Amino acid sequence: MSVKLPSISDLDSNYASDEKDYIFENPEGLSVETLINHILPVPEELSGVSVKIPGTAKPGFSEIYRNGAFPNGLKSCILPELDTYHAIFNSGVSRHPNSPCLAYHEFDYENDLHLERYATISYTEVQERKKNLVGGLFFLLESNNYKDLSLEAHQKIVNHSRDYKSYDKDNFSFVVTFYSGNRPEWIIADLACSSSTITSTALYDTLGPKSSKFILEVTESPVIIASKSKISNLINLKKKNPQDLKALIMMVSMDPLTKHDAALIKEADANKIKVFDIHQVEKIGAIFPREETPPHAESIFTITFTSGTTGANPKGVVLAQKAAAAAISSISILLPHHSNFKEFSFLPLAHIFERHMSASVFLFGGSVAFPRLGGTPLTLFEDLKLWKPTFMANVPRIFSKIEASIKAATVDSTSKLNRALYSQAFEKKRQKQLENGNKGEHFIYDQTLIKKLRKNIGFDNIEYCFTGGAPISPDTIKFLKSSLGIGFSQGYGSSESFAGVLMALPLHSSSTGTCGAISPCVEARLRDLPEMGYRLTDKGGPRGEMLLRGPQMFAQYFKNIEETEKATDKEGWFSTGDVVQITEAGYFVVIDRVKNFFKLAQGEYVTPEKIENTYLTSNSILTQVYAHGNSMQSYLVGIVGIDPVTIVPFLRKQCNVTADLSNRETLLEICNKRDIRTHILLYINTNVGSKLNGFEKLHNVFFDIEPLRLERDVITPTSKLKRPVASKFFKPQINAMYEEGSILKNLKL
Template sequence: MSPQSVASLNPGRGYGGDDTPYVIVPNHNGKSSSELIEEILPLPQKYIQDAVLVPNTEKPGFSGIYRSKAYPNGTKYSAAADLNTYHTYFDAASKRYSSLPCLAYRKYDYIKKVSEPEYTTISYGEVSQLKKELGSGILYSLHNSPYKDSAKYECHAKIDNHRANFRSYNKDNYSFILSIFSSNRWEWVLTDLMCSSYSITNTALYDTLGPKTSEYILELTQSPIIVASKNHVKNLIELKNKNPEALGHVISIVSIDPLLPGDSFLVNFAHQNKISLFDFDQIIKLGRIFPTEELPPHTETLFTISFTSGTTGANPKGVMLLQRTAAAAITCFLTQVEHKVGWKSFCFLPLAHIFERQTTGYSLAYGACIGFPQHGGSPLTLIEDLRLWKPNIMSNVPRVFTKLEAAIKNATIDSDSKLKRSIFGKIFEYKMEAQSKHDGANGAHFVYDTVFLSKLRSSLGFDNMNVVITGSAPISANSVKFLRAALNVGFSQGYGMTETYGGFVVSIPFEATPGSCGGCGMTMEMRLRELPGMGYSANDEGGPRGELLLRGPQIFPGYFRNEEETNKSFDEDGWFYTGDVARVNSENGRLYIVDRVKNFFKLAQGEYVTPEKVENLYLSSNPIMTQCYTHGDSLKHYLVGVVGLDQQLIAQFLVEKCKIDASYLQTPEDILRHCNRVDVRKQILVYLNSNIQSKLQGFEKLHNIYIEFEPLRVDRDVVTPTMKLKRAIASKYFGDQIDQMYEEGSLIKNDKL
């Protein structure tokens, strides 16, 4: 007997059955797909919090297959048959929510160089019209470019034939490629939507790539047009100037920012290098004068190529993502993440990376309004923007949340005021206890929530926040518990990769015991491959462990112009090998990421160590830590580490635990100098190891550490822009510190580990 799905257990609600690849049935009771999304999605928590093992799917060397509890008998492609591309998702939303605000931004005064103290909104109907004008203007300008040479460049011939060929596009036969190079802003999303509606494949450049990698991507994709913020325009022209042959196909740049009277030198410099330079408003006005009807994609149209930075220092790989992949990713979040029409979201994580594009697509599908950081926004201006925008939902990374945690603790339970310490200590203890009783418990308490926690929420712009999502790196379960309690907000942890168009699993906001990434979404199925050499088995206690393999509509079809890497990544049955080691909880099917397949080394006594497992445990067990790089040497019998510590929390530690007078800790340099004293480092290390306890064996624990606030930085080339460690490069960069730690010896050799 097949396991029962949400449709069979809830007949008459409008859920699609096992025999359809869609989650909802359009026109159920005369209602549109958008109306049904409002009514019956996300799915009830009991169906999305867990995954189930599909009977009789085990194979030698592999676990069985796991699927969503909501649809255990097959995966789903999209929410509905008429919502099968990013274009159709937004088209339906723009019609249903035409008058509702869609995108919001703080206007910027380019003369005074300040952002307005309030948000301006653009409605769904206006965004729909603007994307038509933008698409029309770009196509007209490219068709009439004086620098187009269709005989020499294939991408220029594609411009000529775009209207005739757009219906036949797929991963192998695609349009000319448009590149976007900008920080997060509403024009970025508008350009992305335009590309989708006009069947134009796009890709993204970003600051941390550097000119060499930008040149590589532009040359590989043969991109003839770049939509960029003005601060990048001069460098892009210079890039072509230095590489006239390799980048001869680049003939147009559209500046998102206005070209002012003083920018005539830029226009002339562009023309000298056979590039037409426009600004955004000029292109939109062209589109109004010369309109072109939309050229909608189909499910197999290549939507975007998202380049992932390699961890070995090699050129990045271009992940091809189809329109159906985007639709599946949006569907995954719509079915699993809370949402309401008219909610406000905040777009902070880089749109150049796929996770924010997934959350953007999901937000636009249900009628949310997306707010953007101020012009030139950064983590330092985040709170200012949040206080003005007051979103309902936001995605961010652990290092931002741990900084919030430190600030809240400093103002409450670590305050100089004894009364504050007492009151908030009692409140947080109550909330954490109440929220841990069962899945879904939010620990509501009228007095605590309305009198005390509402002020905390308001101070950070969390007045209306319902749920936040974290991803990209591990986060301490203790941090999640504290932030949920202190901010009275749901806290979900997700997992995904560029190859899955972002997250395909996300934990419920009030998971009783935080730490999992949730149950498998219905647009994917997963299994584990045993790794006996690393000690991971399908029969491990607590649930199978091994390399995570994925299959389903949300998986990418391959790497751009890289058949070798594509073939290495898939097996004959279509399973994608992620390279991540996971555990699936035997009781509820929830996913935990524990390691990386290729990251292990042997110590002097023959023990094998997997550094990612070690790093993840240190980070998840120690809120004071923000970064961790573990190093082992086959000639040594212990590990050393380069660690990043939160400046505020470690300053408190030095005062309270190391008895260092606060007057000696006035500057960041003062704090670091004391941190790296041998006696202090030992105290810090003993503390870090005490939080690990028996989770690691003695030889897996760090015996010496080097401390900075943020040692693993992109500008040092030791991590990728998505913060993945480049181990070979990191070992060279920190070579002197590693040598010094081994020369110094173990700081805890006489301590019991």
């Protein structure tokens, strides 16, 4: 590249020049703590935008885009010595040995009840526990009666100390599997494997037994570390598939085993599986310590399996230690943080999003807390009140529920005084946030109305929140920022990119409603999509399929060369399948999915994902939208999810409904009456306005509360719609809507 763009290294000598793949040169010899928690993050006026690199466009492809602070090269780590997750965690231990690392809602196993308090585990304690866990795992696997050295996975157990230095993407260790909800033992086991060059993977409930069996079989995993409640089903899975799961010879319960579990242990033995609890394994490891076998950057950290939309077996995304280090670095470079950072880990650790979030906290020396055992969205806020985090990442659905509950108590309150006071307070906060780009401090409102709202949901100390994985309305973000006085970041990522690669900075008002700028550890470009109507020359910024490349990206799909070659070209560009627009300000906006388009009877092409996202981001009363059409019909119909909290005041005010709406069946019956449906449809179409053409708008709808559910198999565990399956599942409702015809006929859209 002939043109060198301005970089942060031109302004601050602590930063390495852009051709170096690490962030800090550190000529002044500052401590690692100072570099991470005082110099970082990079000033948002530089890092908050993406810039295009002159001279990099090719026919059919846009210029390459990089982070505005580091435009002349990609970064892979903070410092050369922090190039693995193992090294990053060890750095946290050395800098904050006695600080809280993990926290958990205490549970009394003897009396089977939760204690209303959180207990913490220090960095030093976690370090000791993970070392003991590794020692115990190896001792018990090597001495296991059911070990079979004709199996490659079992040979790798025996030869691990000899071979670990040579492991890379094409040859890595035996695989340890995790299976539980979020809890300290999950993280301890993950860190133990990471620090010992042992590759891990995870199961989760929504995979189902067929996919779980596939993962265990294809990885030849010899050991599963799981909550006790999962063990019986896992034993039965091997019982039904003794040959396919021959490699599985050990399970470790994250919960204590007692004399009452004798039958479980006996049943496992009958199926050639030894069962221990994690404390037994750690005690054995303390007696028989294992010499550390630390990873290098190319060692494989994890294989994360993703359920696709086609119903085929899940694909295993192979992620190296360098990808983990790059992802962790990207958070510290872009997002505000400090050593007292307290995360609440609610998103499933089995998905890469939450592993990215929690792993990043350890770089800062902060702490990660977990929900109570068996926690649900209903118990979330009670846990938040006990832990009082400074940060939480969650899916848009949770934040929409928070928005609805706040509005019900404030701006939509039955009290005129409440409505007036809170409306004034929120508008004043919103204006201040726009003016100075921070939380919009207002002494009177912050100490009275805002403080009360924050306390009611456990947000007393929340500094900002992060969301991704699905569309969220910009209005929801703006409302939560002003009503709670917090920052809010929307991001984008995938399993293949080790989660977040796009991030709108939490106090950066101009990027609200977008996915922000590209990470310094990844570069992007767009591919022209004329067949879908997306061009690189489009008004408002280029539009096309987003391609990604960089050290944060995955190595390959596990034992799947065909899918790897299909997804990644010879230059290393990964095709995301997501259609993106890059605004003139340098922000990324996800607008559609590639190939999700079809022709209507009149010859117009429509892209349903763009339509669904537009409805969701324009209407806070909606939670889900599935837009359906085909070449035999001239208009679209929709299966639409409504929020039972926000729809009730809407029906009262907008539709003059006076009936009792506390019953779910009654609520849905009323919403699906033709006159009410028409009223709601006109309202949501009006909010969409000119964002969609007339033929792209819904002409008939069927309302339900969360129609797109996992148990119906119409979405994947990461909430991606399985269109062919959904089309079959909702065939009765779709046929009924088309038989009824457009309910907007002769009405203005």
